[in-house]
Amino acid sequence: MFEKFIYKLNLPPGITAFLQRTRLITLILAIIITLWSMIFQVGTEEVGVITRFGKYVRTVEPGLNLKIPFTEDVYKVPVERQQKLEFGFRTVSAGVNSEYTRQGAKDESLMLTGDLNLADVEWVVQYRIDNAYNYLFKVRNPETTMRDISEAAMRQVVGDRTVNEVLTTGRTEIGGKLEELIQNICNDYNMGIKIEQVVLQDVNPPDPVKAAFNAVNEAQQEKETLINQAKSEYNKVIPRASGQAEETIQKAEGYATERVNRAKGEVARFNELYNEYIKATEVTKRRIYLETMSEILPRLGNIVITDQEGNNVVPLLQMGLKNSQNSNSQSNE
Template identity: 35%
Template structure:
């Protein structure tokens, strides 16, 4: 007969050993009945939530015992879940700002962290990311012109506490401060300066002023760089401004060419003037030196003349005659006691004696050979004239 058939002793042949389930002999070591375990759990839950009393099979436990145990289980489970909700991770690029009961408590570093849920409130902020913001607007310059300026601002968070707590929306404050700083700098500059060489200076001034605004507001932002991407006139008048800029560039080019020409002419003129001054000084020194030499020669000649007047006078005459006749090719001589004038073609005489030569060589030959003959004849004539005078004396 099968163990589960009705009647007989089949009920005692339960293979799970649950012969008397009403709390009989517990010496049997078989596993508990699954249906009985589910029934007991249901009775405990009914006792906790106000259900009916337990049956006689509950081992004599009352409703109060079941309610206290279930409540303890729920409390422990809720505590475990609450504690598990408090674990979180802060990445390497982030910092965590902790508020406890709405008040700043701490700034946590990267790693695995725990904070009591529902008591602490956390905000994670990326402090290494370089953020950027584009801005473009029409501005009025100092000379009452309108320019369109486009720039990009790069920034990052350096103070997480100030970024989270000091300002409601730091990036909106950054936009307003950027607009204010840009209008202030452009409004104090001329349009030509902004459109040409002033873009780098414009970016530097905007960055400095914007950083001062961020520090005053306490946003916790650090401005890394301000790049001016474009500065131009409004689209409606862009062509006219292009013509103006081209004209200014042409003007600057002409000025540079004029300066280059002046830089080449002025030093050359100064060099010529200096050369003339040097030549004048050299001529002056030459004239002075020649004059001093002539004076010295005259003084020496005077001393020799006082010693031998006739010889000195004769020598001076000969030297003078030589200096005059050396540059002449013809000589005319008036012979005493005759009516004819002697003509001496010295160039012909030189050609007959030494061949043909140039006029300069003829003059040189005359100074060397013919002059001695003329000088001898002149000396003889002077002696003949001096003889009667001696006799008269």
């Protein structure tokens, strides 16, 4: 038909040949464009969402896929890639020596705590897309919505805590609570997002009060140091004093036991002696007397014993001398 149309125009042969070649080139280009619009490739960490005249049709897996040209569009969604949102700072260049900037991000990190103080909180939300259809069609501008949700959730969590908790002990708890809260809101909105982790980067007081806050922290640390030193000294002194007290008590108890046992022994000896005394009074008296004198006299040294008028020296004197000589000779030996 195209050739008949050219023939009717009665054009010169050169122009006719040119038009025929143009027709062939146009046909080839049309075929190439059609094939190019039909074939597309989805990356290994993506899925392809196909829409026909704007309406969702199907989801295709990674690899080469086909679609109807000029009527179907494909949206590639990175469902296997971990993505992140930064709050309070932005990464300028990532690498071994990463560079960051806070320009344009200061307002989103300034938080009001529950005790009406200010804290500068920087954090990162890491997430994955687990439902490509919901991510594309349930919420308009999902990344912007996600950023607004995260900032609102952080302000809520920080607003329930004191500034000391936010800056020191409560960071782990805040991260866990924030992750749970963001995930619940995303589920309510059917955003198709799964929160992987929330990481608090830097938590500092605002710059105008940072010096005063550092001074307070140093005072608290010094207080803790002194308390620990006092506890250490307490642990040294108290156990030692307790040990000494226990030792004194045990010595006293031992001494009391010894005295009681000795007293009981003396009582038993006295009772036995008394029983013998009852049986033979004179003999026992004489034996006790002689035993006592034999124990006492050697300690007295030179002894002179006379009768009642003082006329005669009792021969016992020689016995005492002999005993003293015997004791002296034994000591010399």
